Amino acid sequence: LSELQKDFVDNMTHEFKTPLTSIKLAASVLSESQPIKNDTRLEKYSNIIAQQSDKLTTHIEKLLDLIRSDKIFNLKMEKIELGNFIRNFVKSLDHEFKDKNTEIKVEIPDQTIFVKTDKYHLNNILYNLIDNAIKYNESEVKKIEIALKDMGPYFNLSIKDNGIGINEANIKDIFKKFHRVHKDNIHDVKGFGLGLYYVKNIVKLHGWKIDVHSKPDKGSIFTIHINKEYE
Ligand SMILES: Nc1ncnc2c1ncn2[C@@H]1O[C@H](COP(=O)(O)OP(=O)(O)O)[C@@H](O)[C@H]1O
Numbered sequence: 027l028s029e030l031q032k033d034f035v036d037n038m039t040h041e042f043k044t045p046l047t048s049i050k051l052a053a054s055v056l057s058e059s060q061p062i063k064n065d066t067r068l069e070k071y072s073n074i075i076a077q078q079s080d081k082l083t084t085h086i087e088k089l090l091d092l093i094r095s096d097k098i099f100n101l102k103m104e105k106i107e108l109g110n111f112i113r114n115f116v117k118s119l120d121h122e123f124k125d126k127n128t129e130i131k132v133e134i135p136d137q138t139i140f141v142k143t144d145k146y147h148l149n150n151i152l153y154n155l156i157d158n159a160i161k162y163n164e165s166e167v168k169k170i171e172i173a174l175k176d177m178g179p180y181f182n183l184s185i186k187d188n189g190i191g192i193n194e195a196n197i198k199d200i201f202k203k204f205h206r207v208h209k210d211n212i213h214d215v216k217g218f219g220l221g222l223y224y225v226k227n228i229v230k231l232h233g234w235k236i237d238v239h240s241k242p243d244k245g246s247i248f249t250i251h252i253n254k255e256y257e
């Protein structure tokens with residue numbers, strides 16, 4: 027197992043299985059108690075808690091197996107047209123982010139841009155970056171700009187937001203595993219601090235690079251430098 031896989035497995039085990047074990051234990055204590063046994067309606071509910079937490083446990087086990095099995099960490103490279111890929115990706119976000127006062131602008135040159143990538147992971151990379159751009163954003167209208175640019179020897183794919191930004195002291199650490207910036211007003215935002223660690227690793231496996239520029243209270247821009255593989 028790679029270090030990244032092991033982190034995922036350990037973290038998932040702790041974050042999901044520990045609470046589930048407590049829920050199941052509590053449900054079984056409840057279902058054995060006399061007041062519940064005497065009330066068919068309550069008995070039904072306590073059975074639902076037990077059954078559904080069993081179901082969740084099974085799902086999580088399956089997910090952990092998938093992560094352990096290496097499948098999702100092996101890149102399956104193929105040739106894709108990046109402009110269309112990004113347009114389709116943004117279309118697929120429409121319904122997820124439409125209620126969140128979010129504007130997503132896409133800027134793609136007219137030329138066709140062929141790159142070699144693993145579509146599944148590229149999708150996850152974009153999703154993670156855009157999820158962050160929206161999560162760590164307190165602007166009334168959250169403005170996200172996705173731009174693709176031909177830089178000569180490589181392509182730049184950038185995701186820009188008008189969010190809370192990241193200060194100097196934290197910026198060098200955000201790609202590290204489990205790193206989350208502590209901020210009074212945003213500490214309730216959910217996350218594991220693994221998103222950018224995953225992004226960085228997958229970018230590296232492609233032979234690409236990622237960097238970030240950010241200003242507190244102004245916003246951030248993450249840029250992926252993509253090698254030209256074709257013509
Ligand atoms: N676009 C962004 N704007 C401001 N802060 C960000 C942005 N993206 C990431 N961060 C900071 O970097 C940390 C690490 O991000 P990530 O690895 O995706 O973990 P998570 O989102 O699960 O916390 C976040 O907790 C947040 O503090």
Ligand SMILES: [Mg+2]
Nearest residue numbers: 158217221222
């Ligand atoms: Mg994240």
